[in-house]
Amino acid sequence: xxxxxxxxxxxxxxxxxxxxxxxxxxxxxxxxxxxxxxxxxxxxxxxxxxxxxxxxxxxxxxxxxxxxxxxxxxxxxxxxxxxxxxxxxxxxxxxxxxxxxxxxxxxxxxxxxxxxxxxxxxxxxxxxxxxxxxxxxxxxxxxxxxxxxxxxxxxxxxxxxxxxxxxxxxxxxxxxxxxxxxxxxxxxxxxxxxxxxxxxxxxxxxxxxxxxxxxxxxxxxxxxxxxxxxxxxxxxxxxxxxxxxxxxxxxxxxxxxxxxxxxxxxxxxxxxxxxxxxxxxxxxxxxxxxxxxxxxxxxxxxxxxxxxxxxxxxxxxxxxxxxxxxxxxxxxxxxxxxxxxxxxxxxxxxxxxxxxxxxxxxxxxxxxxxxxxxxxxxxxxxxxxxxxxxxxxxxxxxxxxxxxxxxxxxxxxxxxxxxxxxxxxxxxxxxxxxxxxxx
Amino acid sequence: xxxxxxxxxxxxxxxxxxxxxxxxxxxxxxxxxxxxxxxxxxxxxxxxxxxxxxxxxxxxxxxxxxxxxxxxxxxxxxxxxxxxxxxxxxxxxxxxxxxxxxxxxxxxxxxxxxxxxxxxxxxxxxxxxxxxxxxxxxxxxxxxxxxxxxxxxxxxxxxxxxxxxxxxxxxxxxxxxxxxxxxxxxxxxxxxxxxxxxxxxxxxxxxxxxxxxxxxxxxxxxxxxxxxxxxxxxxxxxxxxxxxxxxxxxxxx
Numbered sequence: 115x116x117x118x119x120x121x122x123x124x125x126x127x128x129x130x131x132x133x134x135x136x137x138x139x140x141x142x143x144x145x146x147x148x149x150x151x152x153x154x155x156x157x158x159x160x161x162x163x164x165x166x167x168x169x170x171x172x173x174x175x176x177x178x179x180x181x182x183x184x185x186x187x188x189x190x191x192x193x194x195x196x197x198x199x200x201x202x203x204x205x206x207x208x209x210x211x212x213x214x215x216x217x218x219x220x221x222x223x224x225x226x227x228x229x230x231x232x233x234x235x236x237x238x239x240x241x242x243x244x245x246x247x248x249x250x251x252x253x254x255x256x257x258x259x260x261x262x263x264x265x266x267x268x269x270x271x272x273x274x275x276x277x278x279x280x281x282x283x284x285x286x287x288x289x290x291x292x293x294x295x296x297x298x299x300x301x302x303x304x305x306x307x308x309x310x311x312x313x314x315x316x317x318x319x320x321x322x323x324x325x326x327x328x329x330x331x332x333x334x335x336x337x338x339x340x341x342x343x344x345x346x347x348x349x350x351x352x353x354x355x356x357x358x359x360x361x362x363x364x365x366x367x368x369x370x371x372x373x374x375x376x377x378x379x380x381x382x383x384x385x386x387x388x389x390x391x392x393x394x395x396x397x398x399x400x401x402x403x404x405x406x407x408x409x410x411x412x413x414x415x416x417x418x419x420x421x422x423x424x425x426x427x428x429x430x431x432x433x434x435x436x437x438x439x440x441x442x443x444x445x446x447x448x449x450x451x452x453x454x455x456x457x458x459x460x461x462x463x464x465x466x467x468x469x470x471x472x473x474x475x476x477x478x479x480x481x482x483x484x485x486x487x488x489x490x491x492x493x494x495x496x497x498x499x500x501x502x503x504x505x506x507x508x509x510x511x512x513x514x515x516x517x518x519x520x521x522x523x524x525x526x527x528x529x530x531x532x533x534x535x536x537x538x539x540x541x542x543x544x545x546x547x548x549x550x551x552x553x
Numbered sequence: 554x555x556x557x558x559x560x561x562x563x564x565x566x567x568x569x570x571x572x573x574x575x576x577x578x579x580x581x582x583x584x585x586x587x588x589x590x591x592x593x594x595x596x597x598x599x600x601x602x603x604x605x606x607x608x609x610x611x612x613x614x615x616x617x618x619x620x621x622x623x624x625x626x627x628x629x630x631x632x633x634x635x636x637x638x639x640x641x642x643x644x645x646x647x648x649x650x651x652x653x654x655x656x657x658x659x660x661x662x663x664x665x666x667x668x669x670x671x672x673x674x675x676x677x678x679x680x681x682x683x684x685x686x687x688x689x690x691x692x693x694x695x696x697x698x699x700x701x702x703x704x705x706x707x708x709x710x711x712x713x714x715x716x717x718x719x720x721x722x723x724x725x726x727x728x729x730x731x732x733x734x735x736x737x738x739x740x741x742x743x744x745x746x747x748x749x750x751x752x753x754x755x756x757x758x759x760x761x762x763x764x765x766x767x768x769x770x771x772x773x774x775x776x777x778x779x780x781x782x783x784x785x786x787x788x789x790x791x792x793x794x795x796x797x798x799x800x801x802x803x804x805x806x
Contacts (some may be wrong), residue, residue, distance in 0.1 A: 178806075180804035209674075213755075
């Protein structure tokens with residue numbers, strides 16, 4: 115309950131992938147829109163500049179050209195005034211000089227106005243004289259040159275007017291280019307950032323999760339996954355940890371069940387069913403490779419008396435004591451099982467019947483020497499009878515039947531003994547012999 | 554069999570296309586042609602040349618404006634004295650006549666932006682300066698100059714057009730004239746006027762100087778902007794200056 119609350123609060127503090135990417139995208143969109151807006155403002159300024167150039171600067175530039183042209187007209191008409199043959203033509207030229215010098219457009223330009231007034235005054239004075247002397251000619255040529263220069267200046271000024279606008283537009287375009295580069299850089303940085311983020315927050319965790327899922331099949335103590343920043347992946351990690359826990363539990367349960375199914379609860383030795391499986395497998399292996407293998411059956415002598423005298427609890431203790439002795443005495447490769455009430459079965463792989471007899475004899479003598487405590491201050495002693503049979507050339511059932519026969523023989527011979535069963539054919543012979551002899 | 558069928562189809566398609574094109578162009582020029590008032594007998598602005606063709610600075614500029622506005626124009630001759638009233642009454646869409654934009658005229662018609670600035674000239678013998686009581690000044694009826702003479706109360710001999718002024722001077726009906734600056738140019742070249750030995754004086758009264766504009770039908774407010782941009786356009790693309798050079802010795806400004 116508490117654990118769950120902790121877990122959910124931890125989950126709440128984590129970011130969901132959707133929200134994270136929404137936030138990143140929103141931030142990027144805002145930044146990009148800002149730059150685009152900035153560019154739009156620039157573009158607007160550019161259009162405005164172009165409009166100014168078209169509607170104001172260019173017309174006034176052309177007006178300057180017209181003004182310059184009129185100064186040239188003034189100069190030409192001045193020449194005509196000085197060179198005129200007749201008073202009429204002089205008067206006509208003088209009229210245009212006067213018009214030029216009085217026209218508001220020319221008067222609005224200071225340089226042109228001063229020069230035009232000076233020219234008009236000079237020409238009016240010169241026109242009154244019948245003869246034009248050398249000093250007047252020199253003055254006129256100076257004036258004429260100044261008119262030409264003023265025309266040049268005004269003309270160039272007119273062109274320069276447009277240049278200022280064009281320079282301004284150039285600057286805006288240049289700035290726009292910088293901003294565009296900025297926008298492209300922003301997009302690039304965002305993409306790289308996004309890729310890194312995806313790699314860090316999604317791809318790598320996914321690989322780890324994939325690995326962890328693959329590792330689930332292998333037995334391991336814990337899931338090796340770091341904590342994840344994204345809520346969804348943290349959820350997946352949590353699920354994997356839980357799944358792993360459940361699998362571990364199932365594994366344990368299965369192991370327990372298996373043990374339960376194969377073990378005798380009282381003695382901890384194999385039960386009969388499991389022994390048969392083990393023995394059959396050992397037998398098949400030994401026979402396939404032609405190896406020696408032996409089986410044995412043992413029965414505790416007069417066990418019923420212990421039950422009768424001291425009760426079942428004492429009987430159980432005696433059985434457990436014998437089982438402990440079996441575990442203590444036999445080799446690791448040997449298998450023992452509780453075959454029935456006080457009956458035990460053995461399989462000795464890689465062991466000839468004679469070697470098996472040595473083992474069984476050791477077990478028998480140790481039990482014979484053993485004092486088994488059953489209750490406070492009370493002890494019992496037990497003996498065991500053994501039948502050993504060779505299992506390298508026959509079926510398990512046949513070998514066990516032979517061992518059982520040998521066990522029976524041991525019992526008959528007075529118990530507390532180990533008897534080796536004759537081979538199937540040999541066994542048949544004494545039986546026959548016995549029958550023959552008895553008959 | 555197939556060949557004539559195809560030819561028929563082709564012809565049908567072509568006629569169909571032609572009809573569509575005609576309909577399209579008819580739609581595009583759904584606007585009627587403009588009626589444009591101009592005056593005659595006023596060289597160098599508008600006059601009939603030796604070939605009998607109506608020409609002059611204002612006439613050619615009128616054509617250029619109509620071209621810039623992409624419309625056809627029907628030029629109609631109107632006496633100067635009636636130009637303002639004709640345009641004011643909506644009988645004409647606009648007038649390409651060099652009218653000074655006086656406050657009096659502004660009450661009747663719309664004016665475009667100025668296309669140049671003008672001065673008025675007093676032409677008279679040296680002993681008859683402007684305003685001399687012995688002077689009788691010729692002026693064209695309906696002109697700003699005639700209006701000025703009336704206003705200041707100088708003696709005036711009214712004529713119908715500028716081309717009548719030399720005759721009036723020669724006949725002694727007038728011994729002076731008040732004319733716009735551009736009209737003064739051909740007058741001074743006129744043989745009969747030249748022999749009179751007239752001197753020119755610039756009259757600087759505000760009634761006689763200032764912006765020269767195109768007058769527009771007061772009901773066609775939309776035309777003002779169109780004509781203004783047309784003026785801008787022909788001033789920008791050099792058409793205005795070419796016409797200027799063709800008819801006048803200096804640049805109009």
